[in-house]
Amino acid sequence: MTSRTVAVLRAAGCVFAEDEAALLIGEAPDESTLADWIARRVAGEPLEYIVGWAQFHGGRVLVEPGVFVPRRRTEAMVDAALDRLGSGVLLDLCCGSGAVAAAVMRSAPGSTVYASDIDPVAVACARRNLPCCTVFESDTFAAVPTHLRHGIAVLTANTPYVPSSAIETMPPEARDHEPRVTLDGGPDGLDVQRRVAAQARDWLAPGGSLIVEASAAQADTVRQIFAAAGLEPTVVHDEDRDATIVIGRA
Ligand SMILES: C[S@@+](CC[C@H](N)C(=O)[O-])C[C@H]1O[C@@H](n2cnc3c(N)ncnc32)[C@H](O)[C@@H]1O
Incomplete structure (x- = not known):
């Protein structure tokens, strides 16, 4: 066989x-x-x-059909989050299956972790992976409870970041099976990231960090977006995982 x-x-x-x-x-x-x-x-x-x-x-x-399949490169976001979390609160925006939040919970079991996604299919899947956490259905911060304002130590957001025109060049496995809302980040791929960065300082605790993933080609633009939003940006390339993440400190 x-x-x-x-x-x-x-x-x-x-x-x-x-x-x-x-x-x-x-x-x-x-x-x-x-x-x-x-x-x-x-x-x-x-x-x-x-x-x-x-x-x-x-x-x-x-994971299940209709939900983004977590990629190994996104593990770089988890490591960066764990380095900065301490005893603080983590919110995983654009959580999909909840992979990032669940990995943080596994490595730091006592943490206070919230997650949210715009897509109800993803929210249902994340709730299965995060039975001890609250998972919101929310367009970026829209439905995140206000008591978390200025209280989040680490905000992870693996937003969709593929430029719309590049979707058709993706491998069919992703293009034909993962929902467009999980992939398509608008004309330059950074529409959702811009929205998240613009609001991040209203939600981060002083010294807290926003962590996003991007392509290497997008990193400079993300750096500028973060700086314009009042976040001090650092770009990290993880060669082993072929990952680029941008960390913005409030
Ligand atoms: C690239 S996937 C990442 C999923 C997960 N964080 C991971 O790394 O496996 C992007 C996720 O963002 C969600 N999303 C897209 N637009 C959103 C928005 N405006 N607000 C919240 N979530 C959004 C999608 O539903 C999808 O689950």
Whole structure:
């Protein structure tokens, strides 16, 4: 079964066919489910939607169709958040599955963590991953409770940041399966980031930090957006994870 599955996945263009075959075979509860899963994978569906979870920052995050699949590069945001959180409050805006918030909770179990997303499908998924946290359905800060104003030590926001015109060049796995609201950041990719940065100082505690992810090409623009919003920006490139994050200190 293994070698046949590997061959089928390889023929469908899966680069890591051996690993994927081992995962599908190991996770499928029975033969008919396995056949169905292989067919879905051959049709291009993300592996994480099929098995129902993604590996992220040393743990498993539940994911489901309609929710952004957490990327390994976003682990850089988690490390930066943990470095700055102390005993403070973290709000994960644009939380998707809640991967960032859940990873922070795993590494700093006593933390006070909130999460929010505009998409009700993401909010439902994040609530499964964050049973001990409050998750809001909110367009950026619109529905975040006012008692958190000026009280947030770390604000993480992995906003959609792909420029609209670049969506069609994305791999079909993302383009055809992840909702556009999770990817499309407007003309230069930074529409939601601009909105978040503009309001961040109303929500951050003194000395608190906003942490966002961007492409390397966007980093200078994000730096300017942060400076204009009164945040002291630092750009960090994580070579190992191929990640660029921008940290803005209030
Ligand atoms: C790139 S995904 C990141 C998800 C998650 N933080 C992660 O890293 O896996 C962007 C998320 O932002 C959400 N989103 C898009 N526009 C938003 C807005 N105006 N307010 C809040 N969330 C938004 C999307 O629904 C999506 O879940």
